[in-house]
Amino acid sequence: MKAVFITGHGGNEVVRVGERPRPLRGRGEVLVRMVAATLNRVDLYMRDSGAGITHGLPHIMGLDGAGIVEETDPDETLLEPGQRVVLHPGIGCARCEFCQRGEGVLCTSIKYLGEHRDGTLAEYVCLPARNVFPMPASLDFAQAAALGVNHLTAWRMLFTKAQIKPWETVLIFGIGGGVSLAALQLARLAGNRVIVTSRDAAKLERALAMGATYAINGTKQDIAKQVMALTGGRGVDVVIENVGQAVWSSALKSLVRGGRIVTCGATSGDQPAADLRRIFIRQLQIFGSTLGDLDEFQNLLAFTERTGLRPVISSSYPMDEVHAALNELEAARQFGKIAITIGEP
Known part of the structure; x- marks a missing residue:
């Protein structure tokens, strides 16, 4: 073959x-x-x-x-x-x-x-x-194939680990990549407000056209400060990220007290400063996640049929x-x- x-x-x-x-x-x-x-x-x-x-x-x-x-x-x-x-x-x-x-x-x-x-x-x-x-x-077959890694990974991050609620705000780093874009689609279909980041203005524009509430250009704006401005100084409920070291500090600083961050990758490095004081004082929750179980995949497929996800x-x-x-x-x-x-x- x-x-x-x-x-x-x-x-x-x-x-x-x-x-x-x-x-x-x-x-x-x-x-x-x-x-x-x-x-x-x-x-x-x-x-x-x-x-x-x-x-x-x-x-x-x-x-x-x-x-x-x-x-x-x-x-x-x-x-x-x-x-x-x-x-x-x-x-x-x-x-x-x-x-x-x-x-x-x-x-x-x-x-x-x-x-x-x-x-x-x-x-x-x-x-x-x-x-x-x-x-x-x-x-089609290509769209279906895409569900098996990126959308399944995003599904577990959002619904199993973070257990997002429809009224919550989600911050997604690196929009345009497979998992990040899948997370945007799933979160929007679940009713969430979504803030996305990228260093590519064209990708941010496309994300906004797909339903992102706000877009932050990481090369021109301080992400954490912009998140606080967009949320009235509160911060977001959930952060979805797979970039790692380069954005870790911004991710932690963008969270509301008691907020959750879910990570599934470390493309920019896996040894960021932990910022433990911020984590315990603000009682932040950090989840690691990879792929998803067979029952989660079944739930994702049913969700796809029900919502028209593509x-x-x-x-x-x-x-x-x-x-x-x-x-x-x-x-x-x-x-x-x-x-x-x-x-x-």
């Missing part, structure tokens, strides 16, 4: 498009013929080094994806060949204490597509049936042009997701 895979670590010179063995389906698994996937920052990390993530070489890239069921067990009752499906990329053991209590995302031996095992940038993917979900009928696709490339797609992601030029088309619907 045709696939995008890395043969080592470095730059795009280690990313190849070529033939890899088609996966063999085991008992309890589903073979999916892939139609579309989207890129995530971890694809760059796996290309560059993959340090700390156990994987072999060559290794097929890609975390999320959507496609069509090719094969299932004869006694499978929820999925059938020809069905349009979207994938949850985190494969837990189903046996550890965390899986047993329904928190598979905390599984002690979780394996992610595109990281620990071959990923979605391939004509076929094989994974447990519990990780395969019917695709929302309102979405993930934003910034651009689309065929598999043969994956180098150009990775370059766009690395340069952070996108507004939304970068899709890779794999096969025909």
